[in-house]
Amino acid sequence: MIIIIGKTVKQSEINLRNLMEPIHSNIAGNVHGGEIMKLMDNAAGVVAARHSGRNVVTARVDKVEFHYPIHISNLVTFNAKLSFVGNSSMEVFVKVLVEDFAKEDSAKVAATAFFTMVALDENGKPAAVPPLEITNDEERRLFEEGRERYLNNKKK
């Protein structure tokens, strides 16, 4: 008998924090959108690797939105958590929060996106991952939305 044990969203959720420096900026002085996407991808990769216990690759990015500019010396938090899990694929919701490093203002949501990561086995082939244990209504809502995107992508 094989017993499949699920894992919760909280078990792999992370908050990566970065102080934005001149090296991250574009010529207008804002932090480059591509730099932010790279850090979002990193955060999604950590979550997916923690959930699966495997190497992962990025297969897709959905609904990338930049809501608020990020400047040099901003403190940026990349909150990343699983929204949906398929067989070998995992969708990670990444929310980017921005604040002035020297002030205690409330952080603003600067960007959001959904990253689909795929777990790979030792031969570089997709590998099954643990199911996701849903523990509250917000997680259920994200899971249902993620499943819809997953099924729509399968049809294409």
Ligand SMILES: CC(C)(COP(=O)(O)OP(=O)(O)OC[C@H]1O[C@@H](n2cnc3c(N)ncnc32)[C@H](O)[C@@H]1OP(=O)(O)O)[C@@H](O)C(=O)NCCC(=O)NCCS
């Ligand atoms: C992602 C990759 C491993 C999928 O390999 P594949 O042989 O096509 O695998 P499958 O068709 O069996 O799909 C495996 C899973 O990935 C998902 N998947 C594959 N391509 C996808 C895409 N474009 N969008 C969303 N999900 C995708 C499938 O839905 C499936 O999910 P499931 O197992 O949960 O049902 C392969 O396309 C790849 O290596 N891509 C390059 C990844 C990469 O280099 N990323 C950038 C650097 S990390």
